[in-house]
Amino acid sequence: MLTYHYVARNPATGKQVRADVQADSEAAAAKLISKEGLVPVSITLGEKGLMSLTGKLKGRVKAADRVLFSRQLSTLINAGLPLMQALRSVNQQTTNKTLQVIVAEVIASIEGGATFSAALAKHPKVFNQIYVSLVAAGETSGTLDAALERLAIQQEKEADLNAKIRGAMMYPVIVLLVMGMVVGFMVVKVLPQVKVIYDGLPGQQLPLVTRVLLFISDFTIKYWWVVLIVLGVLAFSTMRWARTGPGKQIIDKIKMKGWPIGPLFMKVYMARFARTGATLVASGVPLLQMLEITGTAVNNVHIEASVRRAIEKVKGGKSLADSIETDPNFLPLVPSMIRIGEQSGSIEQMMGKLADYYEKEVDNEVATISSIIEPVMMVLLGVVAFTIVAAVLLPIYGLAGKSGFGG
Numbered sequence: 001m002l003t004y005h006y007v008a009r010n011p012a013t014g015k016q017v018r019a020d021v022q023a024d025s026e027a028a029a030a031k032l033i034s035k036e037g038l039v040p041v042s043i044t045l046g047e048k049g050l051m052s053l054t055g056k057l058k059g060r061v062k063a064a065d066r067v068l069f070s071r072q073l074s075t076l077i078n079a080g081l082p083l084m085q086a087l088r089s090v091n092q093q094t095t096n097k098t099l100q101v102i103v104a105e106v107i108a109s110i111e112g113g114a115t116f117s118a119a120l121a122k123h124p125k126v127f128n129q130i131y132v133s134l135v136a137a138g139e140t141s142g143t144l145d146a147a148l149e150r151l152a153i154q155q156e157k158e159a160d161l162n163a164k165i166r167g168a169m170m171y172p173v174i175v176l177l178v179m180g181m182v183v184g185f186m187v188v189k190v191l192p193q194v195k196v197i198y199d200g201l202p203g204q205q206l207p208l209v210t211r212v213l214l215f216i217s218d219f220t221i222k223y224w225w226v227v228l229i230v231l232g233v234l235a236f237s238t239m240r241w242a243r244t245g246p247g248k249q250i251i252d253k254i255k256m257k258g259w260p261i262g263p264l265f266m267k268v269y270m271a272r273f274a275r276t277g278a279t280l281v282a283s284g285v286p287l288l289q290m291l292e293i294t295g296t297a298v299n300n301v302h303i304e305a306s307v308r309r310a311i312e313k314v315k316g317g318k319s320l321a322d323s324i325e326t327d328p329n330f331l332p333l334v335p336s337m338i339r340i341g342e343q344s345g346s347i348e349q350m351m352g353k354l355a356d357y358y359e360k361e362v363d364n365e366v367a368t369i370s371s372i373i374e375p376v377m378m379v380l381l382g383v384v385a386f387t388i389v390a391a392v393l394l395p396i397y398g399l400a401g402k403s404g405f406g407g
Contacts, residue, residue, distance in 0.1 A: 004029040008038035016041070027108045061126045063159040065096045067152045069103070074148035083116060083144070102126055115139060129293050130154070130276060137283040147283045154279040157355070161268055161362060168264060168366045175377045179384060186388045187217045194395050207394040209387065252300045256329070260372045264365040265300075270331050271358035272298050273307075278351035288314060303329050320347075333357070 004026065008017045017038055023029035026043050033040045069090060076086035084107065091103040102123050109119035117136035120127040131151060138147025191214055195206070206214070220227055241247035255265040276297045280290040288311060295307030306329040313323035321339035324330045334354060341350030 004043050006033055006043045007041045008033050008036075009041055010038055012037070027111050028104075061096055061099045061102070063155055063162075065094070065099050066126070066131075067155045067159070069094065069099065070148045070152040070155065074145045074152065077148070078145040084110060099126070116144070128297075130280070130297055133280065133285055133289065133293055134283045137280075137285050141284050143283075150279050150282055154275060157275050157359065158272070161271060161359065164362050164366050165264070165268060168261075168369050171370065172373050172377060175381070179381060183384060183388065184220075186392070187213055188220060190392060191217050192221075194392060207391070210391045210395055213388075213391045249301055252302055255300065256302060260369050264362065264369055266331060267358045267361045267365055269298050269300055269303055270334055271355050271362060273303070274334070274351045274358065275355035278348050278355055281348040281351065287320065291320075306330065 106119040138144035295304040310323035321335040325335040341347035
């Protein structure tokens with residue numbers, strides 16, 4: 001609930017009334033004021049309500065929250081509850097504060113005359129194009145409950161895929177972080193002690209590898225703030241570059257072709273394409289619209305471009321299977337299965353089976369990458385450890401040799 005401050009006129013006395021009211025939206029507040037026999041003149045979000053709204057919107061709506069929202073709403077609509085009553089009931093049970101505010105705004109939009117899908121479309125960061133299109137198809141066909149259930153399943157599958165990708169990438173990231181911390185400690189704390197020993201011995205020169213690392217150590221200690229600024233700028237610039245324009249094209253190409261992650265991401269993309277397509281087709285979304293939405297949902301600019309080329313071919317009279325058969329951005333099984341679905345009139349089922357197959361293959365690829373990354377990381381660790389040990393021990397052995405202790 002939000003706090004609204006209002007000015008209203010009492011028709012019986014003609015006097016103005018100023019007070020606060022608790023409501024989910026401005027429209028709901030106006031209704032409550034009218035029920036009191038007053039005529040609202042102005043309604044503004046109070047400071048408490050504004051602070052509450054700002055605080056709530058700072059949070060995120062996780063995939064699990066959307067899945068639960070979709071599944072609960074589907075169950076209530078299937079039980080015969082009107083949409084508005086079902087939305088209010090689900091909103092009362094929602095624990096995510098951000099989602100509560102957004103659903104309240106959706107309710108207000110519907111009360112203002114908008115359709116459910118149009119109300120959801122006003123919040124694209126929470127309800128993406130797939131969600132809105134499926135709801136719109138469910139509204140048109142009168143199967144909103146089934147559409148919401150399909151959405152819940154699709155979102156669960158997508159969350160599982162993302163979790164598998166994160167799991168595959170987590171091990172090397174942790175190893176690299178630990179390696180960086182160890183190297184930083186050795187360079188900043190241990191190597192300077194070796195320099196102190198050599199400074200007391202005139203005419204003695206440190207080995208090259210030690211001098212290089214000591215230069216890095218001295219610079220880091222004296223200008224640590226410069227290092228932090230440079231690292232921060234590089235991280236920010238790289239993230240922006242990777243998300244837009246040529247940067248995203250290069251990163252997406254590396255995901256598709258790079259070793260050893262290429263096979264993993266290709267199967268993730270095929271699973272995403274098939275699962276999203278199957279869900280949209282099952283809900284009655286037309287083929288061309290399904291392709292447009294699916295191309296965006298795959299989240300790879302090269303595959304999206306391939307899908308757009310396929311759309312033009314389909315418009316020209318080709319089947320979907322023929323349109324993507326020669327495209328190198330699709331694995332060979334995809335057009336084969338889609339062709340069977342087109343010939344048998346069961347494209348929804350074939351795309352569903354295709355998604356199931358590639359989702360299982362993702363598990364195998366994650367295991368393969370883990371078995372490859374472990375020895376690679378061990379070799380990398382060995383090289384770094386050897387470099388650090390050499391930088392520390394070579395000067396000591398040099399001193400020992402010159403002092404006559406080496407034999």
